[in-house]
Amino acid sequence: MSTQVPEQVEDESSAESVSPGKQKRDAKKRERAERLQEQREAEAAEKARTADDTYHLKVFRYDPEVEGKQEPRFDDFYVPYKQGMTVLDALMWARDHYDSSLTFRHSCRQAICGSDALFVNGSQRLGCKTQLSDLSEPVRVEPLPHADVVKDLVVDMEHFYDQMEAVEPYFQTNSLPAEDEEQRQTRENREKVKMSTRCIWCSACMSSCNIAAGDNEYLGPAAINKAYRFAMDEREGEDMKQRRLEILEQEHGVWRCQTQFSCTEVCPKDIPLTEHIQELKREAIKNNLKFW
Amino acid sequence: MSQSYNRGLIEDFGRWREFSAGMWAWIFHKFTGWVLVGYLFTHIAVLSTALSGAAPYTNTIQALESLLVVRILEVGLLAVAVFHILNGLRLLFVDLGVGLEAQDKSFYASLILTGVIVVASVPTFLAGVSI
Numbered sequence: 223m224s225t226q227v228p229e230q231v232e233d234e235s236s237a238e239s240v241s242p243g244k245q246k247r248d249a250k251k252r253e254r255a256e257r258l259q260e261q262r263e264a265e266a267a268e269k270a271r272t273a274d275d276t277y278h279l280k281v282f283r284y285d286p287e288v289e290g291k292q293e294p295r296f297d298d299f300y301v302p303y304k305q306g307m308t309v310l311d312a313l314m315w316a317r318d319h320y321d322s323s324l325t326f327r328h329s330c331r332q333a334i335c336g337s338d339a340l341f342v343n344g345s346q347r348l349g350c351k352t353q354l355s356d357l358s359e360p361v362r363v364e365p366l367p368h369a370d371v372v373k374d375l376v377v378d379m380e381h382f383y384d385q386m387e388a389v390e391p392y393f394q395t396n397s398l399p400a401e402d403e404e405q406r407q408t409r410e411n412r413e414k415v416k417m418s419t420r421c422i423w424c425s426a427c428m429s430s431c432n433i434a435a436g437d438n439e440y441l442g443p444a445a446i447n448k449a450y451r452f453a454m455d456e457r458e459g460e461d462m463k464q465r466r467l468e469i470l471e472q473e474h475g476v477w478r479c480q481t482q483f484s485c486t487e488v489c490p491k492d493i494p495l496t497e498h499i500q501e502l503k504r505e506a507i508k509n510n511l512k513f514w
Numbered sequence: 515m516s517q518s519y520n521r522g523l524i525e526d527f528g529r530w531r532e533f534s535a536g537m538w539a540w541i542f543h544k545f546t547g548w549v550l551v552g553y554l555f556t557h558i559a560v561l562s563t564a565l566s567g568a569a570p571y572t573n574t575i576q577a578l579e580s581l582l583v584v585r586i587l588e589v590g591l592l593a594v595a596v597f598h599i600l601n602g603l604r605l606l607f608v609d610l611g612v613g614l615e616a617q618d619k620s621f622y623a624s625l626i627l628t629g630v631i632v633v634a635s636v637p638t639f640l641a642g643v644s645i
């Protein structure tokens with residue numbers, strides 16, 4: 223589905239027209255064409271509303287800068303269904319055909335950029351990875367819960383990014399290989415961190431977490447998973463692992479997790495988040511109980 | 515950014531219909547845990563009557579057991595305790611990282627098993643025990 227709506231009425235003669243009479247005629251023609259276009263759109267909207275092959279979307283609207291939108295409300299959109307249509311496709315159609323001010327983030331449309339996590343029919347999902355056909359109508363589309371709404375479906379992601387940064391989400395090591403050697407990882411070790419590397423920073427997990435909602439300082443599932451990705455990477459070495467565990471063991475680290483499994487349920491990349499958090503809890507305990 | 519709209523607490527427990535298995539398990543576990551703490555106090559209070567001899571204790575127990583409400587509450591207590599224990603075992607497995615992919619099924623299993631045990635206990639509790 224294209225972002226651009228194709229121009230439906232093309233005025234081919236306008237480029238070479240010169241005489242005032244023709245200009246007037248052209249202006250009239252354009253006006254008529256525009257009216258016709260409007261009429262056609264209204265008809266299409268009416269038809270869409272009543273047809274069976276349309277999807278009914280209820281979309282959260284809010285804009286502090288527009289007078290009529292300061293009180294949040296839900297707008298109804300009736301979008302003609304095409305096979306394979308996702309929630310994101312439907313939103314784009316609604317924006318392009320009904321209301322160009324409808325605001326939401328998206329980029330890759332293939333579940334890799336992580337910019338369109340939304341609250342769809344009561345759970346956190348990527349708009350581009352959610353088929354309309356899997357949802358019951360009306361499809362309720364809201365911005366991610368437990369985040370401040372900036373406008374319509376756009377939430378403030380700053381806090382989430384801060385938590386991600388807090389765990390130092392990059393490879394660090396004190397044991398560098400020799401000059402002409404590569405930093406090799408064993409196959410087993412790669413397999414161990416494989417799932418944890420798949421995070422796309424969409425914040426769906428953070429938004430679903432009841433604990434993160436109540437404790438703003440809690441690192442949250444995504445950040446802990448990020449830390450897992452490096453703490454479990456053997457190439458970082460022992461002292462670096464120690465440093466990572468110290469970050470994770472803090473009051474607002476792994477121990478806040480109450481194993482509600484909400485994050486694991488919603489993660490669009492199927493990362494076993496709870497499993498990773500639990501494993502880090504055990505690592506933290508082993509690290510502090512030195513019987514051996 | 516000028517302003518932002520915070521939707522408040524409605525989005526937490528106002529959304530209970532949308533909670534998944536793990537979330538329900540957590541809520542029930544908290545709830546049953548605190549009910550058990552509450553029961554502990556009444557339990558100690560009743561047991562304490564034995565401090566003033568065997569007769570007051572027997573009288574208290576008999577008086578309580580003669581009330582239908584008490585016997586119904588006991589069924590409730592059993593339900594709460596059984597669920598807390600079964601789900602507590604589930605949580606121990608979760609802590610050990612065992613069977614995490616089946617955590618929802620083990621929650622449903624705890625619920626069903628609790629139900630079965632509680633239903634099976636109803637005749638005994640409601641008939642009352644003759645002391």
Ligand code: HEM
Pocket residue numbers: 480543544546547548550551554598599600601602603605606
């Ligand atoms: C065999 C019996 C029991 C088992 C296996 C058990 C297991 C557990 C487990 C594993 C937790 C931790 C939940 C978590 O990870 O968040 C827990 C929490 C709790 N238990 Fe039990 N428990 C038992 C009996 C009791 C009794 C008798 C009481 C009351 C006197 C009780 C009161 C609580 C409370 C209040 C909590 C919640 C603590 C919190 O706020 O996190 N439990 N139980």
Ligand code: SF4
Pocket residue numbers: 420421422423424425426427428443444447488489490491492493495
């Ligand atoms: S862990 Fe999953 S849900 Fe959380 S930010 Fe990463 S991809 Fe999104």
Ligand code: FES
Pocket residue numbers: 327328329330331332333334335336337338339348349350351
């Ligand atoms: S648009 Fe990139 S993840 Fe959905």
